[in-house]
Amino acid sequence: MTRGHLGGPSRRGQVPGFEVMEVVARVAQLRAEGHDVVSLCVGEPLAGAPAPVRQAMARAMDGADLGYSASLGMMPLREKLAEHYGARYGLAVDASRVAITTGSSGAFLLAFLSCFDAGDRVALARPGYPAYANILRSLDLQVVELDVTVPDETGRVTYQLTTQMLDAVQEQAPLAGLVVASPANPTGTMLTADEMESLAAWCREHGVRLVSDEIYHGITADGTMGECAWRHDTSALVVSSFSKYWGMTGWRLGWLLMPEDLQTSIDALSSNLALCAPVPAQLAALEAFGDDVHSWARAAVRQYDVARDVVQRTAHDLGWELAPANGAFYVYADISSSLRPSEDSRAWCTSLLEEARVAITPGWDFDRVHGGSTVRLSLAVGPEQVAEAMTRLRSWLAGR
Secondary structure, three states: OOOOOOOOOOOOOOOOOOOHHHHHHHHHHHHHOOOOOEEOOOOOOOOOOOHHHHHHHHHHOOOOOOOOOOOOOOHHHHHHHHHHHHHHHOOOOOHHHEEEEOHHHHHHHHHHHHHOOOOOEEEEEEOOOHHHHHHHHHOOOEEEEEEOOOOOOOOOOOOOOOHHHHHHHHHHOOOOEEEEEOOOOOOOOOOOHHHHHHHHHHHHHHOOEEEEEOOOOOOEOOOOOOOOHHHOOOOOEEEEEOOOOOOOHHHOOEEEEOOHHHHHHHHHHHHHHOOOOOHHHHHHHOOOOOHHHHHHHHHHHHHHHHHHHHHHHHHHHHOOEEOOOOEOOEEEEEOHHHOOOOOOHHHHHHHHHHHHOEEOEEHHHOOOOOHHHEEEEEOOOOHHHHHHHHHHHHHHHHOO
16 A cells, blocks of 8 residues: 555654653753753763864864865875774775765764665664664664673673574574674673674674674773774774764764775765765864874773763662673663662653753663663763762662
């Protein structure tokens, strides 16, 4: 049966929104009313972009050519990124294989459109960043969610995908793709080099396209950038962004490392869907790779580590169970011990915001099965704000 004229929204467009944005809207409303709200709900670095990038933007706005760039981005920026992979990862990346995108969101859209057809099955972890599944479903792809909170044969919960999980779903029907994230949102867990190699080898063996979300690279407890999928397989698609490590969230600038066989398709898709990424942001990002900026970013990462310690101490006292985070700037917690009977994480977070003026994201965004007992806390606002939030949280729980 076909849909007639003005038949309402398409089936593909009926995906859930990002619940955290509803929390953000309520925070803005409360602040407009004069309330002092501490928000740990958004993954947005408080410091914003580094000074050299801001200064470059000011220069760009004062006379630079701000017309369209090439659809895959300005070659000087693509070359800078290629150099970045050499300097920070020890990887040889040709600039022609780098596509500049409108944030990582634009990179995911190009990646999924370039290598998957409607009806293909794509696996990903649950809990995970909700946009993966929502973009895939909007493209008429089948999402295979794998519960990574299930203990493995040793009794350990990794919060990351394993080849054993993939074997189980591959037996049901072939997969076309696999999306992994390291460091992951919301858990902050990371894949080791051996684990990434194992997943990449599994994908090669089964003809599955690997898509690796690396937007939190550099935000790691061990001081490394993180494990790049291209160290193990250059047929993978690598998605990254200037939003997190560089604090450039609203600048809407990301990139994609393209497999050779997908370059023509990604170029054509990019020129049709976006023409190009924002040119002022591209010009400013040329200044993002100096040692001074790297030092600035590492200092910010150390502050996230301090904030994480504050949350972990509070969580331990409250009896919460935490994902073993060693990257990104989140803490993902099972708060079952703090919930009232018949109360889920959404109701709990609503009460916390309205009564104690602390904003935390309920787990439903990241896990539509078990999210009723989990929350995600963002550390991006820094240790002082996080400490204030934990003080208010303790007081609020004590008075319930």
